[in-house]
Amino acid sequence: MKKSSFAFALFVLLGLLAGSIVGQLLAAVPTLSFLTTGIVLEWHPKADLHVLQFDIWFRFRLHLLNLLGLLFAIWMYRKL
Incomplete structure (x- = not known):
């Protein structure tokens, strides 16, 4: 089966989304705080x-579960 870049991007997006959802579900568990505590990256370009005037706001919240979801998605993509 030929692998496409669209399928790879879809797997990456779904992996990050799944990691984020699991992170939100586990946020209430205090013993797993190392998995759900992360960093916030923001970029706010203006012109x-x-x-023409535009103002865009990008915010990325990364934690360990996002990265685990990403790695799992890449592993699943390679298994195709």
């Missing part, structure tokens, strides 16, 4: 060109 005012007098004709």
